[in-house]
Amino acid sequence: MQKVYVLDSSVLLHDPKAVFQFQDNDVIIPFVVLEEIESKKRLQDNVGQAAREAIRNLDKLRNNGQLSQGVNLPGGGKMRIELNHYSKGILPVNSDMSMGDNRILAVSLSLAREEERTVILVTKDIAMRVKADALGILTEDYYNDKVSLPEIKDEILTLKLEDDEVAQLYQQNAIDWRESLPPNNCFRTVLSDHCVLPLVSSPDGHKLIYCLGQGRASWDIRPKNIEQSWALEMLHNPEIKLVNLMGPAGTGKTLLALASGLEQTVHDELYLRMLCARPIIPFGKDIGFLPGEKEQKVRPYMQPIYDNLEYLLRARKEKDRERSGESIVESAIDLLVKKKQLEIEVLTYIRGRSIPHRYLIIDEAQNLTAHEVKTIITRAGEGTKIVLCGDTDQIDHPYLDKESNGLAYIASRLKGQSFYGQVRLIHGERSDLATRAANLL
Template identity: 70%
Template sequence: MQKVFVLDTCVLLHDPKAIFNFDDNEVIVPYAVLEELENKKRLLDEVGRSAREAIRLFDQLRQNGQLAEGVSLPDGGTFRIELNHYSENPLPLYSDIKLPDNRILAVALNLGREDERPVIVVTKDIAMRVKADALSVKTQDYYNDKISLTSLNDDVIKLELKDSEVNGLYQIGHISLIEPKLPNSCAKGLLSDGTVIPLIVSCDGTKLIKLHSRNKDHWGIVPKNIEQTWALGILSNPQIKLVNLMGPAGTGKTLITLASALEQTIHQDLYTRILCARPVIPFGKDIGFLPGEKEDKVRPYMQPIYDNLEFLLRPKQDKLRDKDSEALVESTVDLLKKRKQLEIEVLTYIRGRSIANQFIIIDEAQNLTAHEIKTIITRAGEGTKIVLCGDPDQIDHPYLDKESNGLAYVASRLKGQSFYGQVGLLKGERSELAARAAQLL
């Protein structure tokens, strides 16, 4: 039976083309949603872009007929703009019909009384779904962008190695595979005595390459576990242009990425600049507008990156006083910026750029939508490497979750590509306290 889907505003702001993803059913956008899109269209961020794109799409559909009467969609469904049924207010007593959410629910309630087909409200707003359920209106999340991610351990290849294969790994650094594997996959070579050798599949999927777990050619950083060994192996491979590092807080994602970036940019001269960026989403209550120039405004949001830079740039034999050491680190960061070897930016300013020969680090990438991730990756010019760091279980974006964020989207779409590699970091290495707290709290 054909269904009627009533879309909330947040669905169109999340995916402006959402109306095409409901097969041969009828898709209805209440007039209240149009008004909300109108209010959002002047914003200069991703929300404003989505609002403008949705409105332009509706304008194009007007060529197929009157939107109030319904127009055909490519998959056999129909699309219609619906008024708000003011003739009868079906909401509970004292409900404010002026609120957009209540007007959308009123549309759904009245449609349900008039139509024999199931009427379903589609929204990414949890509170809206609760209100709809309280009114006995069928409701659901927007599932088209949901990704089913496998466990981070499930993608690891486990192989029992013969003595001849072990000799080959230690003599020439790799062995050939009889059956090709997914390119850049992480692998464990299991020896008869229980020893585990960290391996990685080559970019063409035909070889197993041995990684050196005690290699110090990463700005002096030595991996503390096998996952970090895989990560540093992928980060240091110039053939892998896009890297996805996923894992809980404290597993070392940002630290080892910055270490590899400094090594390859400053020491090896493989890249001209390190570009660090993260989405501006505050944790907890926002403190409002920040004073100062752009650098001063950006600094609080970028402080986690500065903390890791301070750790990496601090003299290894640190006999200086804390204040002298901090001043030395600050001067080193300023020097790298003046030499154009380091840039720390918010993602707001990355749109429209073409970035060549740079090592780009996107921190907290789990707070980005699939479209935002695509926008970032398509900025990459020749010779650029992009690293996405994030934890799909730690999302601050109001309309994203573990199955619908940009990090998961990239992992599901690009796994197996020769230019892409991903590693799941599991063990917290920040401190014993942080690791135990993450496990128990």
């Protein structure tokens, strides 16, 4: 039986194409939702972009008829703009009807009383779902882009190797495997002395690669656990164009990505430049507008990247400019920027760019939507490698959660592709204090 779905503005700002995702069911958009979306359309951030796209999609539907009367959707259902027809007293006494949320709730409650079909309010706003439930309105989260990742232990496969195969791995760092393997998958084998060897299947799935071959190290950084061994192998494999590193704080995601990038950009010259970026989403209360030029404004948001770079480069502290006019001593980071081997950018300016022959690191990628991640990956030009780093348990974006974010979306959609590899790091290596705190607090 067909259902009626009432969409909140948070759904359309999260996915501008949400009206097309409800199959043959009817979709209702309260008029107040249009007003809320219109108020966001002039913003220059991702919310403003989503608002503009949502309005364009609704404008195209006008070609199918009057939105107030209902227009046919490709999936078989209908979409209709609903006026705020609520009766006095439909909500609890003293409810402020000037609030957009209350007007949406009133529309949903009116429709539920009028319709013989099931009426469901769809919203990304947790508080809105709680209020709807208190009023007896059926409510759901927007599930279209939600994914469920398998358990970490289910992603790691164990292989049994013969003694001659182990010897060949030590000598040649790789062996041909007797059957087809999933590409770029993490494997382990346990030897007779209980030693564990980290292995990765090749992009074509025909070989097993020993991850510590020739004492794998990047910029003097060596792996401290088996997950980091898998990560470094994928980061250094030029055939793997997209690497997804997921794990809790302190597991070494950003450090390994930067170390590998410096090694391949500065030493090996496989890439013209290393480009580092992260979404501009503050943790806790925002401090407002920051003074200065673009570099000065984004520096506080990019500080974690600078911290890791300073650790890797062992940069000397800059001396204060002396009154005699002696020039300031440039740090190693500034030298790399000056030589155009390093670029630190904000994702706001990445749209429309074509980025060839770069080693591109996107930190805190869990705060990106599926659409934003797609936009970033499609910027990659010839010879570019992209590394995504993030933790789905540390999401600061108001409309994203563990099952609905760009990092999990990529892991779900691209697993098994020859150009894609992912490692889920577990063990914290930042410090004993950080590891214990992460486990106990």
